[in-house]
Amino acid sequence: VQLVESGGGSVQIGGSLRLSCVVSGYTYSRLRMAWFRQAPGKEREGVAIIYGDNGRTTYADSVKGRFTISQDSAKNTAYLQMISLKPEDTATYYCAADTSPPPVGFRRVRGIGSANEYKYWAQGTQVTVS
DSSP: EEEEEEEOOEEOOOOOOOEEEEEESOGGGGOOEEEEEEEETTTTTEEEEEEETOOOOETTTTTTTTTEEEEEEGGGEEEEESOOOGGGGGGGEEEEEESOOOOOOGHHHHOOOOOOOEEEEEEEEEEEEE
């Protein structure tokens, strides 16, 4: 499984960015896709997830209402649309894939999950808000 992400950059407070993550080497519909971020000196934080089979999404409280995760299965691509960006959103953003997503009945309680649940990671892209 290979993940290639793009779309980071520098933006003013209140601005918007869209990140993209293209997946290859695996059947996209069988994946749980996630966006994580890590700021200097902080732990990696799960931001949002989407399930490739049914599109179910979950968000961290810190980004609800501002970030939207979506996917285009035909393009094997996951997106993270970010609006109303704040300085505290500054971080390196990583796309990640879980090839063993939880069954449908367990997805609500499992939430975003920890970083170690995701075996495959993209290279990371910097987002700077100032």
